Amino acid sequence: MRVLIVDDNASMRTLLSVLLTSQGYEVVGALPDGNGVTEAVATTAPEIVCLDYRLPGRDGLSILQEINSTYPEVDVLFMTASEGSDIEARAADAGAAGFLRKPFSQKQVIDELRLVCATRRQVTRGSNSAGAPKSPATGRGAVKPASIGGTQRPTVVIADDNSSIRLLLKGVLSDLGLNIVGQAANGEEAIRAVMTHKPALLFLDVNMPILSGLEALPRIVEASPETAVVMVTGDTSRTIVQQAAGLGARGYIVKPVRPSYVEKFLKELFKS
Known part of the structure; x- marks a missing residue:
């Protein structure tokens, strides 16, 4: 499974890259800000984007909406340290396939990605047999x-x-x-x-x-x-x-x- 990471924190990008690689994911890129994310999706063709909310350049919600509009087949795992009570609902309504609130454990990341991947497999199976x-x-x-x-x-x-x-x-x-x-x-x-x-x-x-x-x-x-x-x-x-x-x-x-x-x-x- 190909994954693009978008987070302004260098330590978080490194942690996620190492963790996901160890779990068999292919990390195709790691971006430090919100500029050029959809262009990176076009060039790297990820199946999942791990997307932070608070980013320099653009906020994660607007990027999430653009990804879902342009590349609806790409799943977005939305991540945030925001304490806002409505952010999870807003991300879900915008089309997030999963949600992680920082700080999170490695197990939480792995478990949430497994849910996203399991859903993707069922969606693919259903889409192939829809007709x-x-x-x-x-x-x-x-x-x-x-x-x-x-x-x-x-x-x-x-x-x-x-x-x-x-x-x-x-x-x-x-x-x-x-x-x-x-x-x-x-x-x-x-x-x-x-x-x-x-x-x-x-x-x-x-x-x-x-x-x-x-x-x-x-x-x-x-x-x-x-x-x-x-x-x-x-x-x-x-x-x-x-x-x-x-x-x-x-x-x-x-x-x-x-x-x-x-x-x-x-x-x-x-x-x-």
Whole structure:
């Protein structure tokens, strides 16, 4: 697995380079600031970027958004020493595949990267098989639908303004045996996609342009009451969760998206 490291602390760059190399990763570069990161991604072709938040030149969140927009197939492990309570949610909503708060141990780095790599493998597997007809019980860990949608292979629409998260969810859900019939990048598009496809499931991002997920949710429930709406969010505050449930959502998935949690959630949902 090819990794690009971006951190303004020389000791941290050295530590991560040595640690990741010892674990079998190929470190393709180590940058000291936020300038030229996307250009480095283009030239070094990493699969994972270890990205610090506080950087000279540019902050990590803006770089994360640019990477996910330009190279949605690249996973970003976001790192920060910031004590801000909302930074993890902001990074997750921006498309971070993983999160580390400094100071962190070597074990934390290794464990988080393993989760990122495991998710990448499942996304790749799902993406490769997305167009192939199969029953829900075909793949490893495939979800067996019961009542939702009344079909052998439940249909799904994914609505998220982040192309990286849409790609991730498409791969994970396809690998679990679901049929992705539509995607949307804002609340208005989500409403139109639901009206067109009447999917069994809608994965709906909370924070989107034009109409947020919470603003679009009542219109979606009215247009297709049989669609089970699952909110996708990096913010799990009680207010958001209760508001979504009150508007008709059947539950929520927390970013960064983890395939094992999605699988467990869907199996519980299909039981109901």
